[in-house]
Amino acid sequence: MSPERSRRRIPDATVARLPVYLRILTEQGDEGVDSISSERLAELGGVNAAKVRKDLSYLGSYGTRGVGYEVAYLVYQIRRELGLTHDWPVVIVGAGNLGQALAGYGGFSERGFPVAGIVDIDDTKVGSVLSGVRVRHIDELPQIVQTKRVSIGVVATPGGAAQDAADRLVRAGVTSILNFAPVVLAVPRAIEVRKVDLAVELQILSYHEQRRAGGAIHAVGAARPASA
Amino acid sequence: MSPERSRRRIPDATVARLPVYLRILTEQGDEGVDSISSERLAELGGVNAAKVRKDLSYLGSYGTRGVGYEVAYLVYQIRRELGLTHDWPVVIVGAGNLGQALAGYGGFSERGFPVAGIVDIDDTKVGSVLSGVRVRHIDELPQIVQTKRVSIGVVATPGGAAQDAADRLVRAGVTSILNFAPVVLAVPRAIEVRKVDLAVELQILSYHEQRRAGGAIHAVGAARPASA
DNA sequence: CCGCCTTTGTGAACGTGTGCACGAATGCCT
DNA sequence: AGGCATTCGTGCACACGTTCACAAAGGCGG
Numbered sequence: 001m002s003p004e005r006s007r008r009r010i011p012d013a014t015v016a017r018l019p020v021y022l023r024i025l026t027e028q029g030d031e032g033v034d035s036i037s038s039e040r041l042a043e044l045g046g047v048n049a050a051k052v053r054k055d056l057s058y059l060g061s062y063g064t065r066g067v068g069y070e071v072a073y074l075v076y077q078i079r080r081e082l083g084l085t086h087d088w089p090v091v092i093v094g095a096g097n098l099g100q101a102l103a104g105y106g107g108f109s110e111r112g113f114p115v116a117g118i119v120d121i122d123d124t125k126v127g128s129v130l131s132g133v134r135v136r137h138i139d140e141l142p143q144i145v146q147t148k149r150v151s152i153g154v155v156a157t158p159g160g161a162a163q164d165a166a167d168r169l170v171r172a173g174v175t176s177i178l179n180f181a182p183v184v185l186a187v188p189r190a191i192e193v194r195k196v197d198l199a200v201e202l203q204i205l206s207y208h209e210q211r212r213a214g215g216a217i218h219a220v221g222a223a224r225p226a227s228a
Numbered sequence: 229m230s231p232e233r234s235r236r237r238i239p240d241a242t243v244a245r246l247p248v249y250l251r252i253l254t255e256q257g258d259e260g261v262d263s264i265s266s267e268r269l270a271e272l273g274g275v276n277a278a279k280v281r282k283d284l285s286y287l288g289s290y291g292t293r294g295v296g297y298e299v300a301y302l303v304y305q306i307r308r309e310l311g312l313t314h315d316w317p318v319v320i321v322g323a324g325n326l327g328q329a330l331a332g333y334g335g336f337s338e339r340g341f342p343v344a345g346i347v348d349i350d351d352t353k354v355g356s357v358l359s360g361v362r363v364r365h366i367d368e369l370p371q372i373v374q375t376k377r378v379s380i381g382v383v384a385t386p387g388g389a390a391q392d393a394a395d396r397l398v399r400a401g402v403t404s405i406l407n408f409a410p411v412v413l414a415v416p417r418a419i420e421v422r423k424v425d426l427a428v429e430l431q432i433l434s435y436h437e438q439r440r441a442g443g444a445i446h447a448v449g450a451a452r453p454a455s456a
Numbered sequence: 457c458c459g460c461c462t463t464t465g466t467g468a469a470c471g472t473g474t475g476c477a478c479g480a481a482t483g484c485c486t
Numbered sequence: 487a488g489g490c491a492t493t494c495g496t497g498c499a500c501a502c503g504t505t506c507a508c509a510a511a512g513g514c515g516g
Contacts, residue, residue, distance in 0.1 A: 010435075013473060019431040023410060037493065046412040050475055050496090057495060065494040066482040082431050083438020090430070101329030102426075107410070111427045112434075151437050152430065175440065176433040178426075182251060182335070184274040192436045194429050198330075198406075199339045201422050202318070202380065203247040203310050205404040206340075207238075208420045209379050210311020212403065241503060265463065278466095278505055285465060293464040293511040 010081070014055045020045050021055070022078045029071045037068035089116035091150045091174070093165040094157035095125045095135045098180055102156055104131040116148035121161065138168060145172040155179045166193075238309070242283045248273050249283070250306045257299045265296035317344035319378045319402070321393040322385035323353045323363045326408055330384055332359040344376035349389065366396060373400040383407045394421075 010018075024044045028036060038056070042049040056063065059077045063069045079085060090113050092099050102108070103118050119138045120126060126137045136144065144150065153169035155162050155177060162181030169177060176192040179185055182200075185193055238246075252272045256264060266284070270277040284291065287305045291297045307313060318341050320327050330336070331346050347366045348354060354365045364372065372378065381397035383390050383405060390409030397405060404420040407413055410428075413421055 011473075015432055015435050016428070018435075019425075019428040020412070022431070023427075024412075039493080044412065046414075048475060049493095050477090051473090053494060054474085054496075061495070063494050064482065065480070066484090066492045068493065081435070081438075083434045083441075084431065088430070088434050088437065097329045097332045101325045104325045105426070107427055108430075111430070113427075113430050152433055176437055178429055178433060184248070184252075184272065186274075192433055194433060196424055196426070196429060197247075198333070198424070199251075199335055199341075200244070200247040201406055201424060202316070202336075202339070202341045203250075203312065204243055205380055205406060205420055205422060206311045206316050207243050207246075207309070209316065209404055210309075213311075239503075267463085276505065278507090279503090281464060282466075282504085289465070291464050292513085294462045294513050296463070 008058065010058045014058055015082075017045070017047065017051075017055055018078050018082055021052070022075065022082070022084075025071050025075045025078070029075060033071055035068045036071055036074075038063070041069070084112050087112050087114055088152055089114050089148050089150045090152045090154055090178075091116050091141065091144055091148075091169075092118040092154045092156055093120075093138065093141070093169060094155065094161070095120035095122075095128070095130065096156065096158070099154075099156035100130050102154060103133050113152070116150050117144040119144070138165075141168055142172040145169075145174055150174060152176045152178065155181050155185070157181055159183045236286065238286045242286055243310075245273070245275065245279075245283055246306050246310055249280070250303065250310070250312075253299050253303045253306070257303060261299055263296045264299055264302075266291070269297070312340050315340050315342055316380055317342050317376050317378045318380045318382055318406075319344050319369065319372055319376075319397075320346040320382045320384055321348075321366065321369070321397060322383065322389070323348040323350075323356070323358065324384065324386070327382075327384035328358050330382065331361050341380070344378050345372040347372070366393075369396055370400040373397075373402055378402060380404045380406065383409050383413070385409055387411045 038049045038052040042052045115133050118133050119136050121138045126135050128135050153174040155165045157165045159181045162183040166185045179195045182197050266277045266280040270280045343361050346361050347364050349366045353363050356363050381402040383393045385393045387409045390411040394413045407423045410425050
């Protein structure tokens, strides 16, 4: 009844955690769990219980003191807040190694992000079929985006082609981009971009490994052999 | 000459950006650029110039006032700090869609993370060859980790098998894990884990799309038909 | 050799995120 | 019905990250 229904802004950090809660809650629901405490949810999610409660409080107050949260209702609320009440078709640009894997990864459509199409600029790749989706030419991008009402694009090209891919996606009308290419994309302010860079992740791990080794140049694993 | 050479702790946020700077600097170096200002580096990296300077200051003061940073030297310093002075072989667990794509993704070895091995629990997958790497049985994991001195493991299994994969990696002696499975891994405190979850990324984009649409349940793209 | 211009390095203010601690609400048991 | 145990919701303090703004440091031209 409050004037703002889902208008309150949710902190980025919370938005990033909601999908994790959602997955856990869905699993728990499937296992027959009806109600769950913030403590238990925190344990399963690897976070602090107070954080869970604060995160969930942004959705409104859907918990019952002394009891916990009703799993099914919480699932419903999180899905609603994340906009998962309907599917979001995605289009993949780049039918190389990664693009193929993404198209074949069942988890996408399963979680509400069906692959509406996959395109490539290379004519020799066009026409082949990957897990039921035919590769089309990149020039058909606008048509795919229009007819399938796609608003999320996935850039799965080599770095050199990524900016062009992004430009084409934006021109075609896509408003969110998931970028797997190791490139910082330049896009209009209104476009939401998220980046997944495997090399960066590995290099962060490398930093910690190097640090663990005591910062010495060589001497791998010298300090402590093992710790059970 | 200070007592701590590379012992000072670098903030997580900075560590996460250093790989980006490193890539840009390497590219610039290849293009013949000798010197670069924080301003330019910030522009290419899509960040604030002051942030760049503060980030680089954690490495020590390697800039020249009035001029900028010497690209080659900065590359060297960042590589040293990230532990990229030598290769870090990785082992991939799971030879499914994703594992195959990762093994075939040249960017790994190219950036100093050669694939030392790929293993799977499924006998029917064992023995097949993916981009020059033969799939071996997961029971051989300890041997691979030992002989190839692997300290980074990649979990590319379905969610249900991920915890077992992580347990095996840890037992085999791996100390860092890159997890692609949609599961929160339970590992000893000393193990460094980073997670890449495609579904989470898409759901975050979904949140912003939903919000963009005005929070309305239906009425997709009703508010503003298009812009430019 | 001196002054000017550029760019770094960093102190300080601000904003965001985290975690504790506790009041408030609720169900259950007697 | 009343008290008690439990768990939520949140104010507050602290840590972390970002950005501004400016003094310090260096190169360069005259």
